[in-house]
Amino acid sequence: MHLMSRWDPEVSRSVEDYLKAIYTLQESGGAVRTSTLAERMGVAAPSATSMVARLAAGGFLRHTPYRGVELTEKGSRIALEIIRHHRLWEAFLHHALDVPIDQLNEEAERLEHVLSDELEAHMVRVLGDPTHDPHGDPIPSADGTVDSAVYPNVTDLPDGASATVRRVPSEDPALLRYLKTLGLLPGASIVLRRREPFHGPLTLTADGVERVIGRELAGQILVEPGSPPELPRAHPAKQRRRRG
Amino acid sequence: MHLMSRWDPEVSRSVEDYLKAIYTLQESGGAVRTSTLAERMGVAAPSATSMVARLAAGGFLRHTPYRGVELTEKGSRIALEIIRHHRLWEAFLHHALDVPIDQLNEEAERLEHVLSDELEAHMVRVLGDPTHDPHGDPIPSADGTVDSAVYPNVTDLPDGASATVRRVPSEDPALLRYLKTLGLLPGASIVLRRREPFHGPLTLTADGVERVIGRELAGQILVEPGSPPELPRAHPAKQRRRRG
DNA sequence: TTGGTAATTTAGTTGAGACTAAACATAGCG
DNA sequence: CGCTATGTTTAGTCTCAACTAAATTACCAA
Ligand SMILES: [Mn+2]
Ligand SMILES: [Mn+2]
Ligand SMILES: [Mn+2]
Ligand SMILES: [Mn+2]
Numbered sequence: 001m002h003l004m005s006r007w008d009p010e011v012s013r014s015v016e017d018y019l020k021a022i023y024t025l026q027e028s029g030g031a032v033r034t035s036t037l038a039e040r041m042g043v044a045a046p047s048a049t050s051m052v053a054r055l056a057a058g059g060f061l062r063h064t065p066y067r068g069v070e071l072t073e074k075g076s077r078i079a080l081e082i083i084r085h086h087r088l089w090e091a092f093l094h095h096a097l098d099v100p101i102d103q104l105n106e107e108a109e110r111l112e113h114v115l116s117d118e119l120e121a122h123m124v125r126v127l128g129d130p131t132h133d134p135h136g137d138p139i140p141s142a143d144g145t146v147d148s149a150v151y152p153n154v155t156d157l158p159d160g161a162s163a164t165v166r167r168v169p170s171e172d173p174a175l176l177r178y179l180k181t182l183g184l185l186p187g188a189s190i191v192l193r194r195r196e197p198f199h200g201p202l203t204l205t206a207d208g209v210e211r212v213i214g215r216e217l218a219g220q221i222l223v224e225p226g227s228p229p230e231l232p233r234a235h236p237a238k239q240r241r242r243r244g
Numbered sequence: 245m246h247l248m249s250r251w252d253p254e255v256s257r258s259v260e261d262y263l264k265a266i267y268t269l270q271e272s273g274g275a276v277r278t279s280t281l282a283e284r285m286g287v288a289a290p291s292a293t294s295m296v297a298r299l300a301a302g303g304f305l306r307h308t309p310y311r312g313v314e315l316t317e318k319g320s321r322i323a324l325e326i327i328r329h330h331r332l333w334e335a336f337l338h339h340a341l342d343v344p345i346d347q348l349n350e351e352a353e354r355l356e357h358v359l360s361d362e363l364e365a366h367m368v369r370v371l372g373d374p375t376h377d378p379h380g381d382p383i384p385s386a387d388g389t390v391d392s393a394v395y396p397n398v399t400d401l402p403d404g405a406s407a408t409v410r411r412v413p414s415e416d417p418a419l420l421r422y423l424k425t426l427g428l429l430p431g432a433s434i435v436l437r438r439r440e441p442f443h444g445p446l447t448l449t450a451d452g453v454e455r456v457i458g459r460e461l462a463g464q465i466l467v468e469p470g471s472p473p474e475l476p477r478a479h480p481a482k483q484r485r486r487r488g
Numbered sequence: 489t490t491g492g493t494a495a496t497t498t499a500g501t502t503g504a505g506a507c508t509a510a511a512c513a514t515a516g517c518g
Numbered sequence: 519c520g521c522t523a524t525g526t527t528t529a530g531t532c533t534c535a536a537c538t539a540a541a542t543t544a545c546c547a548a
Pocket of ligand 1: 017110112
């Protein structure tokens, strides 16, 4: 095999970050405009235009001038590889170094560009082929498929419903620290007690502890509805569960 | 505090690698010449000259034209920080991922440029403040001091002497794989049995197994003489090596 | 003392990736 | 239907880090 090596030397750190940004912007709404891309990358618009031209020349995307940009198969493949690297690093740093969940994104943002196939294989072995990172984001498989499961958020739950937290926003450290103090990280069992009218706050229990949170925050916490397996009297201790 | 941040944005990956190279070349013989540096970095001589000019302008080294180069305090500090990063990554990858000893150097060569203070602190905690990496290379301390202990090599031992392997060359994967099959990695207990005349091979036991190795290889294996402590009362207590 | 050789530096070029200023397209509105 | 605001691209510049070719220096041997 190996006719088309992934290691075009043209794929620099910068190119990787652009492709990843385009991929995620594409996921949350159609054609990606220059201004959106420039803002996300923290560069001026002409810088984005010029990078787009290079990426188009390299076959990573198609560019319709003044309209927007769309990744090719080749571009998506690389974007997914970087996202896989990012989330594997997050999972590994959390597992092996106990790096707090709010610092994972920043570290992985640099490390994602530095993960050899060999190191990746070691991580996968040690982590037991993980499917999700500590934020609950799905880890793309090595062949480029992603779990596209869509979860409801806390505001979607009916009053009194039980659920398990499955995914939280990953890029806001302050928010993540707050969620940690509330015990509202992936794996937590919650019960939605009530919601105040007029868009008011929600009351819920997280692993048995009662908490009050705002609507907007609740809308960002994705959950899997259903009671946790009420097996024998288990302590709802702080054990971390892994799922398959 | 924080008047002089380490994060001059002028310290790029490339600058870090040059400073590290100059530091290690400086250790193994006086003034560093342009050609030596260029060869080590795998670049043409004019590229080295031009980088040297920039490093001199940044206060990282002093350059005597046509003569050579010498790191300043500022330059040495950064070189030692990168070397610390390199060896910490090696120790960590070996510990947490069981990365084979012959692959550590290549991985650390990239990762050394991507180690935040926070991540470094986590590693130090998990590894228990390690003083040496898996090759036996000393890890510079955070404040820039290095254990400069000098060990004899296997050829320096008298016949019949016992010793413990302390340090092996770290940059040659094939050599490291060979040493691993021989059981001649740091920590191994050896006894030098005999040496053949006319610069012939040496016979020794490594953790009890008899091996024959060439003179040249033996000269690259650094050891600490003395019987291992497992033998009762073989020798009076040996004192720790002091540093300079 | 001088001339040849090897090492080093200078000069000039390239490409990546950023920037600002200016030109240009698109779409919304009168 | 055309004007204008907004967004996008073009044009030109900058720095970093590499290159080749040419000039310069150091050193050594005759
Ligand atoms: Mn990144
Ligand atoms: Mn994540
Ligand atoms: Mn390096
Ligand atoms: Mn080492």
